[in-house]
Amino acid sequence: MSHLVDDIKREFSKSENALVKIILTNTAVFLVLLLAKIILTLSQASGIYAWVLQQLQLPADLSVLAVKPWTIITYFFTHEDIFHILFNMLFLYWFGRLIDEYLGAKRVVALYMLGGVTGGLVYIVIYNLLPYFQNHIQGSGMLGASAAAFSVAVGASTLLPNYTFNLIFLGPIRIKFIALFYIILSLAQTIGPNAGGNLAHLGGALIGFIFIKMLQNGTDLGRPIYAxxxxxxxxxxxxxxxxxxxxxxxxxxxxxxxxxxSASPSVEAPNQGEIDHILDKIGKSGYESLTKEEKQKLFKASQQK
Incomplete structure (x- = not known):
């Protein structure tokens, strides 16, 4: 047990390990809640567990949100269902490592946080403005990192649309099609028991797209988060x-x-010869063969166009 604690401490001590820290935080919160649920249920004190959960989930009711403003952050670090957290963390890891390699660890945090907050705001707005949802606002709340994970996924797909993942039974598929599939899936589920949550996913996806497009034009929306x-x-x-x-x-x-x-070394803008070399390398061996420095140079070159 002590070795496990030491390993976790070591991971958190690394300055450029943001993606793993986010996944570990989500996992730790899930395990603590799971243990608390078991203990409190067996102790016939399940009401205490329900109260704890209410302090973490994002309420749709503005009067409740006014006394629990921290939930706009805590909700996207909290999961109850094992398959919910498993899917979100796998989704986050697959796409987040691309953002980490090309843009650095801080951009992963910025996309995750902005996606989570934007998704939460979309959830609150639609429940308070649309008549369909207003009838269900009482007692409604949202948990899970789906909107934040969608932000990272769409951000990676916007940055590297033709990057491929090798999926079991399907083979190599470009990540832009994977992201598009899940966006369409969320759209198809906007009428149903979790309609508000699926619309929040789309809010996270939108901010991921906007973040990368603005970054390519020289504007970094993540500066307040870095500060x-x-x-x-x-x-x-x-x-x-x-x-x-x-x-x-x-x-x-x-x-x-x-x-x-703490900051990664700056990468100088590449000359045409370096760009040609990198493109030749991609043509022969694919994106995966590039070093982290080559990937960052390729991104800098895309900003100069």
């Missing part, structure tokens, strides 16, 4: 020790190592 991440990191970072040299009567501080290593 919040840096603030959070600095809040829990140990202050540098002070070394005093009395002979020189000067105070020296140790360098801020975290600031130097």
């Amino acid at each position: 919040a991440m840096d603030f959070y990191s600095n809040l829990f970072k140990k202050k540098p020790t002070m070394k005093v040299t009395y002979r020189q009567k000067q105070v020296h501080r140790t360098p801020n190592v975290y600031a130097e290593t």
Whole structure:
């Protein structure tokens, strides 16, 4: 057990490991809730579990949301059903690793957070504005990272539409078709018991598309999230020790190592020869054969067009 805890701590200590951290956080919340449900149900205190769940799920009722504003964040880290979290985390991992390789770990977090928040806002708006949903607003709530995962998936599909996944029984399929399939599936389920949730998925998908298109045009919607991440990191970072040299009567501080290593090294814009070499390599061996630096150079080249 101690080895498992040490492994988790080691994963969280890595600065460029955002995707794994998101998946581990979702998994930890799911396991804690599952254990709590078992214990409280056997103790005939299931009402306590229901209360805990209400503190995490996103309510559709604005009067309830007003006293639980944190749920716009907590809902997309919370799952109850094993197949729900399994699908979301697999979906997130498959597409999230592409964003991580091409755009860096912080962009994965930005797409996940923006997709989750946007999906939540879409859910709230439709339940309060559309007559079909207004009749069901009382007691309605949403859980799950589907909108956030859709944002990452559509973001990756917008960035690399012709990248292929090898699916069992189906063979290689371009990721733009996989994302399109799930978007159509969500559209088909917009009338039904989970209609609000499926519309929230589409909200996450839309922000994923907009995020990448604006990034390619030089505008990064994730800047406020990066600032919040840096603030959070600095809040829990140990202050540098002070070394005093009395002979020189000067105070020296140790360098801020975290600031130097937290950001990935900048990649210079490639020249035409480098671009041709990368494209030849893709033609011979596919996207998977590129190094992380080559992928980032390819993305920089696409921004210059």
